[in-house]
Amino acid sequence: MQLLEDRIRRDGLVKEGNVLKVDNFLNHQMDIELFNEMGKEFRRLFPQKEINKILTIEASGIGIACVAAQYFHVPVVFAKKSQSINIDGSVYCTKIESFTHKRVYDVIVSKKYIGKDDHVLIIDDFLANGCAVNGLIELVQSAGATVEGVGIAIEKGFQEGGKLLRGKGLHVESLAIVDSMDASTGEIVFRSQN
Amino acid sequence: MQLLEDRIRRDGLVKEGNVLKVDNFLNHQMDIELFNEMGKEFRRLFPQKEINKILTIEASGIGIACVAAQYFHVPVVFAKKSQSINIDGSVYCTKIESFTHKRVYDVIVSKKYIGKDDHVLIIDDFLANGCAVNGLIELVQSAGATVEGVGIAIEKGFQEGGKLLRGKGLHVESLAIVDSMDASTGEIVFRSQN
Numbered sequence A, B: 001m002q003l004l005e006d007r008i009r010r011d012g013l014v015k016e017g018n019v020l021k022v023d024n025f026l027n028h029q030m031d032i033e034l035f036n037e038m039g040k041e042f043r044r045l046f047p048q049k050e051i052n053k054i055l056t057i058e059a060s061g062i063g064i065a066c067v068a069a070q071y072f073h074v075p076v077v078f079a080k081k082s083q084s085i086n087i088d089g090s091v092y093c094t095k096i097e098s099f100t101h102k103r104v105y106d107v108i109v110s111k112k113y114i115g116k117d118d119h120v121l122i123i124d125d126f127l128a129n130g131c132a133v134n135g136l137i138e139l140v141q142s143a144g145a146t147v148e149g150v151g152i153a154i155e156k157g158f159q160e161g162g163k164l165l166r167g168k169g170l171h172v173e174s175l176a177i178v179d180s181m182d183a184s185t186g187e188i189v190f191r192s193q194n
Helices: A002-011 A032-045 A060-072 A131-142 A161-167 B002-011 B032-045 B060-069 B131-142 B161-167
Strands: A013-015 A019-021 A053-057 A076-081 A091-098 A103-110 A119-127 A146-156 A172-181 A188-190 B013-015 B019-021 B053-057 B076-081 B091-098 B103-110 B119-127 B146-156 B172-181 B188-190
Touching: A002 A032, A002 A146, A002 A172, A002 A188, A032 A060, A032 A146, A032 A172, A032 B060, A053 A060, A053 A131, A060 A076, A060 A119, A060 B032, A060 B060, A076 A131, A091 A131, A103 A131, A119 A131, A119 A161, A131 A146, A131 A161, A146 A161, A161 A172, B002 B032, B002 B146, B002 B172, B002 B188, B032 B060, B032 B146, B032 B172, B053 B060, B053 B131, B060 B076, B060 B119, B076 B131, B091 B131, B103 B131, B119 B131, B119 B161, B131 B146, B131 B161, B146 B161, B161 B172
Parallel strands: A053 A076, A053 A119, A119 A146, A146 A172, B053 B076, B053 B119, B119 B146, B146 B172
Antiparallel strands: A013 A019, A076 A103, A091 A103, A172 A188, B013 B019, B076 B103, B091 B103, B172 B188
16 A cells, blocks of 8 residues: 555654564554545455454554444454453453563453454554464454454564465455565565555 | 433443443444544534644553544544553653553653644543543643643543542543442433533
C-alpha cells in the first residue's frame, strides 16, 4: 500500500536490532485518517462476506482493528495480556512471546466472544516472527472458529513469520512488507506487491 | 446518553465489589457502531476548535478514542503501561493505580507526542476513583499542554473521581453516570443529565 510505504519512509526510524520505530503514526501516536485508508484496503483484500468478527491483541492492534471494523460492520474483540479480575474464568488462553518486551505473556479471550460459528479476521500492527499472530490463531482454533485471514499493517519480510503462516495456507495480507532495512543509512526496501 | 445507558442495562452485568462488566460491547468485545455514536456525542460535548489531540491509555480506551477521533480530525496518543524498549528514553512518566488489576503501573508518553502547544482531550472508558484520568492529566501538565476536557464512557458516580475532577474546574463529560448499582438484583440507576 503506497500510502503506508510512503509514510514509513517519511516518519519511520530504523534502529539497531531490526527495530522499526513507527510510533509517530502507528503505535503510540496514531494517525486515524491513515488508519481509515488502511481499513478500506483491508476490506478490499478480504472481501469475504462471512467475516463476522475482527480479533486483535492489545495494545497497538486495537486502533487499527477498530477503524478497519467500520468497513466490515463487525465487532472487534481484543485478546488481553495477563489475567484480569474483570474477565470471567471461562476463557481461551495461550502464551505469546513478545519480541518488543522480551517476555512471555498469557493471552486470553473470553469464550463468550469467539465461538464455532465465527469467521474471524485477525488484524495486528506488526508481523515479524509470527508469535502474536500464531497465538491469536490458536485462540480462534480453540474456539472451533474459522480464521478467514490475517491482515497486518507492517510485515518484516526478512523474518520468518509471514512465510510460515502462508506456508500453512493462511490468507495473509500485509499492507507493507519490509524486505530489508539498514540502521546506518536509514534505508528501507519494500517488497513489490503489485 | 440514552443509547449507552440502554446498552448497559441490556448487556452490562453488575458484580459484587462494585464491578460493572461491560465486556460484551465496550472493553473486550467492542461494538464499533456504538463507538461511532459515542464519538459523535463527545464531539457535541467538546466543540472546542482548539482540540488538536486526543490522549487515552491502553488498552480499553484506545478503541473509543480512535473512533471518536474521526469526529475531531486529530491524532490519538495512547499512554503506555510500563517501559518498552521501543520507546525512546525521552518520556513523561507517572504512576497509576489500577482498580481492576490491583497494582500500580508506570505510565509513559513520549515527549515527542505532547508539547506545550497541544490542546488535549482525554478519553477513557471508565471513571471511578479517577486514578487513571489524574495520571493522564499529570502527563499533559508535565508537557505544559492544556487539558481541554475529559470524556468518559461510563462514570461510577458513587465513587469520588468525577466529583474531584469537576471540583478542580475541569470540563468532565461522562456519557453515562451510574449513581448506584445492586449486584443482587442487577439494578442500575443512572444520573439524569438532561
